[in-house]
Amino acid sequence: MGGLAAPHFKSSNMFKPFETISRSSLLIMVALQVLFFLVLWQLSPGGLIPGPIQILDGLGQLLATRLLFDNLLASLVLTLKALVYSIVLTLLFSYLSVLPFFQPMAQFLVKCRYLTLTGLIFIFTLLTKDGGALKLSLLVFGIVPFFMTSFLSVIVRTPAQEFELCQTLGYSRWQTLYEVIIVGKADQVFEIVRQNFAIAWMMITMVEGLNMSEGGIGTLLIKYNKYNDLPHVLALQGVVFGLGLCFDYLLGLLRHWLFSYTNL
Amino acid sequence: MTAYTKNDVLLQAKDISLYYDDKCILRNIDFTVRDIVRPGLQQGQVVSLIGRSGIGKTQLFRVLSGLQKPSGGTITVRERKPVESGNGSIEVWRERPVRAGDMGVIFQNYYQFGWRTVRQSLLLAARKNPALAGKEEDAIREYAGRFDITDVLQRYPAQLSGGQQQRVSIIQQLLKGSNFLLLDEPFSGLDICVLDKVTELLLQVSLSDELKTLIIVSHDIATTVEISDTVFILGKESGKEGSTIIREIDLIERGLAWRHDLRQDKVFVDTLAEIKGCL
Numbered sequence: 001m002g003g004l005a006a007p008h009f010k011s012s013n014m015f016k017p018f019e020t021i022s023r024s025s026l027l028i029m030v031a032l033q034v035l036f037f038l039v040l041w042q043l044s045p046g047g048l049i050p051g052p053i054q055i056l057d058g059l060g061q062l063l064a065t066r067l068l069f070d071n072l073l074a075s076l077v078l079t080l081k082a083l084v085y086s087i088v089l090t091l092l093f094s095y096l097s098v099l100p101f102f103q104p105m106a107q108f109l110v111k112c113r114y115l116t117l118t119g120l121i122f123i124f125t126l127l128t129k130d131g132g133a134l135k136l137s138l139l140v141f142g143i144v145p146f147f148m149t150s151f152l153s154v155i156v157r158t159p160a161q162e163f164e165l166c167q168t169l170g171y172s173r174w175q176t177l178y179e180v181i182i183v184g185k186a187d188q189v190f191e192i193v194r195q196n197f198a199i200a201w202m203m204i205t206m207v208e209g210l211n212m213s214e215g216g217i218g219t220l221l222i223k224y225n226k227y228n229d230l231p232h233v234l235a236l237q238g239v240v241f242g243l244g245l246c247f248d249y250l251l252g253l254l255r256h257w258l259f260s261y262t263n264l
Numbered sequence: 265m266t267a268y269t270k271n272d273v274l275l276q277a278k279d280i281s282l283y284y285d286d287k288c289i290l291r292n293i294d295f296t297v298r299d300i301v302r303p304g305l306q307q308g309q310v311v312s313l314i315g316r317s318g319i320g321k322t323q324l325f326r327v328l329s330g331l332q333k334p335s336g337g338t339i340t341v342r343e344r345k346p347v348e349s350g351n352g353s354i355e356v357w358r359e360r361p362v363r364a365g366d367m368g369v370i371f372q373n374y375y376q377f378g379w380r381t382v383r384q385s386l387l388l389a390a391r392k393n394p395a396l397a398g399k400e401e402d403a404i405r406e407y408a409g410r411f412d413i414t415d416v417l418q419r420y421p422a423q424l425s426g427g428q429q430q431r432v433s434i435i436q437q438l439l440k441g442s443n444f445l446l447l448d449e450p451f452s453g454l455d456i457c458v459l460d461k462v463t464e465l466l467l468q469v470s471l472s473d474e475l476k477t478l479i480i481v482s483h484d485i486a487t488t489v490e491i492s493d494t495v496f497i498l499g500k501e502s503g504k505e506g507s508t509i510i511r512e513i514d515l516i517e518r519g520l521a522w523r524h525d526l527r528q529d530k531v532f533v534d535t536l537a538e539i540k541g542c543l
């Protein structure tokens with residue numbers, strides 16, 4: 001494992017199939033590539049498209065006021081709320097899906113991925129009491145089918161051995177459900193949330209455009225878009241991107257911390 | 265010759281057959297396992313099913329364990345059952361079809377729940393055993409000490425060696441308390457030192473209770489014959505589809521059971537040759 005042991009940068013390894021490179025090499029490589037890309041971007045004649053320095057400038061202006069912070073907070077709170085509701089609903093319907101009676105409903109929810117939200121906005125408006133509830137219910141309705149799809153496939157892919165061990169230990173069906181699906185798959189629930197968090201994060205900017213009264217990063221984006229203020233739009237885009245990555249990382253950490261056996 | 269008698273039937277397979285679609289895998293499988301009684305000893309039973317690879321051992325194993333329903337025939341086990349009588353509860357013997365959960369099953373890959381530590385897995389099994397109620401932790405500590413896994417009780421299965429996993433699986437099924445232990449290829453993939461330990465351990469288990477019955481499915485003839493009292497050979501009869509028991513060898517009659525110094529014995533060598541000839 002020469003590639004792992006050697007901490008120094010060796011460019012010849014970068015082009016070897018299946019070669020593992022050290023963490024520091026990786027960081028140097030990523031930094032260089034990002035830098036190269038940014039320089040290229042700045043130097044290229046973009047016309048209307050702002051370069052990195054202008055975007056950084058825009059970000060500075062955003063950070064100078066409370067505007068960004070307040071709107072981000074509004075978006076985050078809404079996303080987290082939607083996630084909590086979605087997780088609860090997903091788990092409920094997924095656990096129930098092992099009972100034949102609830103199979104059709106679970107399958108229907110999974111298929112709801114193919115429903116486009118835009119056409120349902122009016123119905124949701126009629127069904128909800130205010131803008132906040134509208135946004136939340138749209139988000140949850142958008143997220144749950146994706147969570148369910150992932151989680152049901154985890155359940156379906158349960159190795160027969162897990163059930164057989166339960167059988168040989170004399171577990172009842174309910175005990176088996178508890179052990180294999182509820183306890184045994186808890187770590188995977190985290191992984192699913194992590195992988196599908198992007199969907200929630202992507203949808204948030206969309207639903208916030210529907211109801212601007214409560215603000216949010218989506219509202220900000222739409223405002224700046226209207227004035228063709230591209231440096232600010234792209235700065236916001238960068239913030240959304242960075243926060244998404246942050247969440248991805250944090251959820252990963254949390255999973256390893258809560259379910260230490262997933263590190264093995 | 266050691267004094268012994270074969271008494272009650274503990275397990276009976278009657279005319280077992282197994283088909284997949286129209287393909288016959290097993291047919292007309294009949295055998296019984298009787299309680300071997302030796303004066304002054306708690307002598308359990310060690311029965312083995314030997315056959316070459318692909319003959320249907322695993323399928324028979326699954327049928328015996330109750331995990332696979334046979335296409336025809338029945339497996340009955342004998343168990344003590346408390347019944348209410350006029351003056352309190354008494355225990356009577358009764359026979360009934362095998363169910364998944366009756367047998368302690370030790371799978372070939374020693375599968376354990378990846379999300380449970382060894383201690384948790386053992387505790388879950390011990391809680392299934394009414395005889396251990398309230399003493400689960402003590403029982404685990406005792407078995408762990410005896411089988412040398414005390415150090416790994418807090419670990420997850422992925423952190424154990426193959427030998428440790430096997431011992432955990434065996435202890436788990438012992439804690440569960442069923443009299444039957446079914447082992448699928450318990451000797452495969454073990455090096456010589458571990459192999460001796462495992463055979464020693466299985467013999468120890470077979471001597472722990474009069475009714476303990478080990479059923480070993482294996483293709484390692486020598487090791488299996490060394491620790492068994494009876495061998496059933498699974499094979500095919502010419503012109504017939506599906507495997508069945510083609511021979512039963514009573515190793516006690518041949519003076520080969522319950523001994524340690526078999527490898528050089530002429531009868532042992534001849535018996536191995538005989539079994540090989542059947543495969």
Ligand SMILES: Nc1ncnc2c1ncn2[C@@H]1O[C@H](COP(=O)(O)OP(=O)(O)O)[C@@H](O)[C@H]1O
Binds near residue numbers: 289315317320322323
């Ligand atoms: N699910 C199945 N469907 C059809 N045939 C099977 C199935 N499982 C096993 N078999 C067949 O049963 C036979 C016996 O297999 P197995 O019991 O695994 O053999 P052994 O354990 O003796 O090596 C093989 O010929 C195999 O192809």
